[in-house]
Each structure stands twice: as C-alpha cells, then as structure tokens.
Amino acid sequence: MADYNTYRTTQSVGTRQAVVDEGLRAYMNKVYGLMAVGMGVTAVAAYGISTLAINNPAVAQALYASPLKWVIMFAPLLVVFAFGAALNRLSVSAATLLFYGFAALMGLSISSIFLVFTGTSIVQTFLVTAIAFAGLSLWGYTTKKDISGWGSFLIMGVIGLIVASIVNIFLQSSGMQFAISILGVLIFAGLTAYDTQNIKNTYLQLAGSNRDFLGKSAIMGALQLYLDFLNLFMFLLQFMGNRE
Template sequence: MAEFDTSHMTGRTAAGVRTAAIDEGLRAHMNKVYGTMSVGMLITFAAAWALAGLAVSDVPTEYQIGADKYLTGLGQALYASPLKWVVMFAPLAFVFGFSAGINRMSAATAQIVFYAFAAVMGVSLSSIFLVFTGYSIIQVFLITSVAFAGLSLWGYTTKKDISGWGSFLIMGVIGLIVASIVNIFWPMPGLAFAISILGVLIFAGLTAYDTQKIKTTYLQMAHSGDSEWLGKAAIMGALSLYLDFINMFMFLLQLLGNRE
C-alpha cells in the first residue's frame, strides 16, 4: 500500500510539474505574441510619420496639407505619382503572400517579413494624416488600445468556448468587404456609418476570438516540443491581433475622428 501511495503521489507531482511548465511556456508565448505585435505597431507609426507629420516653419508651402501638418518629401513623391495605387493594395498582397508562404519560412524569416508588412501598412495608413486631425488620430488610437486590451484579456481568461464565433465573424468580414466596394461605386446615405459600426463590432469579436485561438493552439501543441513551429505560431498570432487592432482603429476613426 505504501508503495502504491508513493507512486501515486509521484505521478501527481510529475503532472503538476508538467502543468506548471506548460503555464510558464504559455505566458512566454503570449508575451512574444504581444511583443511582436507591439514592435509592428511602432514600425507602422514610424513609416506613416515618414510620409506625413506636424508642420514646421521652414516647410515649403506646396507640402502643406493642413493648419498643422505637411507631407514630407517622400510623401509628396508618393502621393503625386501612380505609386499611391501600389501602396493602397500592397498590404493585402503582403497578407496573402505571407499566409501562403509561412510554412516554407523559418521563424526568424517570418518575423522579418511581418515587420516589413508593418512598414508597408504604415505607408498605406499615412493617408489618414491627410484626412483626420492629429488630435483625433491620437484620441481614437488610445480608445482602440483600451478596448483592444480589454477584449484580448477577456478572450484569454474566459472559460467560455468562443471557437464557434469564427465562421460568423469571417462571414461578417466578407460582408464588410462587399458592402465597402458597393459603397464606393454606389454611395448610399447611412451605408458608410452602418459599415463602420459593424466593422467595430466584428473586429472587436475577432480580437477576443483570435486571442483564445492563440492560447488554445499553444496548449494543443505545447507537448510537441517543436520550438520552430511554436515560434511561427507566435508570429502568425501577432499578425492576427495586429490586423484586428488596425481594422478596429480605422473603423472607430471613421466614426469618431474629426476631419481636416
């Protein structure tokens, strides 16, 4: 009996050690996801700022785009040429190419590609400086940050399985794309407002869903010990949350931002 009790306790101890190791690994994994996403956001901001920024006294008048803003020389060259169309569609091409080629990349290469994508996205998003006031951009960014943090925390901690949300949210994204295209060619009163409202709700849901999915995927694969695969999974998770944040920010900006 004593031998049985000893082996039983040893088994429980080993299980406890494995659980603790998985919990520690999960924390490290999520820290890498959020860290990679945060660096991507900084790169995006820096790239956008390289094209548009606050005006100073010695800026040529032809670069002036508002009371307190100007296009940099790089921004002037970009927006005054056909390259603006390349910049507009480059992020979409990057996402499709990145998703298709991730399995052939090393984790280090995938991280570099993600940062390159963040820079391209920043160049594309620089156009918001041409449309919205700097104060409203900062204000909406802070609102988005608080909302994103709360939604992601809920997705990480909730015991509720929200994996079933995925198909409905993806259908919602497809619907948003179709409605946006329709609104470009056949503008209808109130449609842009409705698209923005639905966009905020859909990407709010995706933030919680993607966070739980990242956590669940790690727990399912942690026993494999494949550090390379887990490294790429962290980068893909960072990409998912990055896109959720950017899209929620853009839709909130359409609703709350003050235009020049």
C-alpha cells in the same frame, strides 16, 4: 506505498502543468511583443510618409491622387495572403522581417489619416482602441467559454466588409460608410477575443513541438492580433476622428 505513488503522480502532473503554464505565458508575451513592435513600425511609417507628403505636394499627388493609390490601398491585402502561403517555407527570422515589412507597408497604406484627421483625435482614438483591445483580448484569454464557433461567422463578416468597402469606394455613400464602420467595430471586437483564445489553444495543442514551428506560430498569431487592432482603430476613427 499507494499514497506515495499517488503523491508522485499528482506532483508530476502539477509539474507538467506548471511547465505548460510558463511556456504559454512566454508564448503569449512573444505574440504581444511582436504585435506591439509591428504596430510601432506602422505608426512611424505612417507619420513619416504623411509628413513627407505634407511638405512635398508632388509626393502627396503621387501617393493619394494618382493610380498608385490603388496599388497602395490593396497591396497589404495581397501581402497578407502571400504571407500565410509562404510562412512554412520561411525561417523564423525571415518571417519576422516579412511581418515588419508588412507593417511598414500598412503604414504607407493608412498614412493619409494624418492628412484627414487631427493629430489629437488620432491619439485619443488609439488610446481608446488600446483599452478596448486589452479588455477584449484578456477576456478571450481567460474565459472558460468556448467561442471557437464564432470563427466562421466572423470571417464571413470580414469578407462582407471587404466587398462592401470596395463597392462604397465607387458609391461614396455616407450612410453605407456609417453602417460599414459600425459592423467593422463589432466584427473586429469579436475577432480580438476569438483570435486570442485561438492563439492560446494553438499553443496548448503544439506544446512540445520544435521551437522553429512555435516561433512561426507566434508570428502568425501576432499578425492576426495586429490586424484586429488596426482594423478596430480604423473603424473607431470614423466615429471619433475630428477631420482637418
């Protein structure tokens, strides 16, 4: 009887673990899927707006050489903070639409890369970023090492990057820009692995929660990885991009 009870207990634990593993795979697929669609929205928006600007000098003047450029530059940062504050009050569908709207706004914000860099170098940098991101995210997902301690240092690094980038807008120092780009690549490489592990652990903690809560959590995870990918791409472009 004891052996039978032990078998039943083992079988029950194994079944629960299988359910959790299946749920985790579905959850991570949703996170990566949302992120991929968001990245696609950004690419289409950036290319479409840059094409419009190239063919219409008045649009280019308004977007890239007027005070409006400062609004375009800093609007995504403000939306990110607003998104985090409003997420709990939104439905899953509304949060998803807001995420895609943010992705389109980000496309507007970075559209000038198509005027500055060659299309070939942009595609090459994107492919390199995708390969690096996949490797870093896979490592963050599979590693048994707890890297949660990286979080505070990486966030401090991001804040430092933002401050340094704002300062360099006025200084226009090529040396400072080079240092910012190197640190940016390192910081967002670390954040890719850190955020992936954090998203995985978040699901394991929330497994069994209501679907609406998990849905919003997946959207926030997608936003985090989207920002990691995009920033990694933008900093790598400073090294790999061939200017027009």
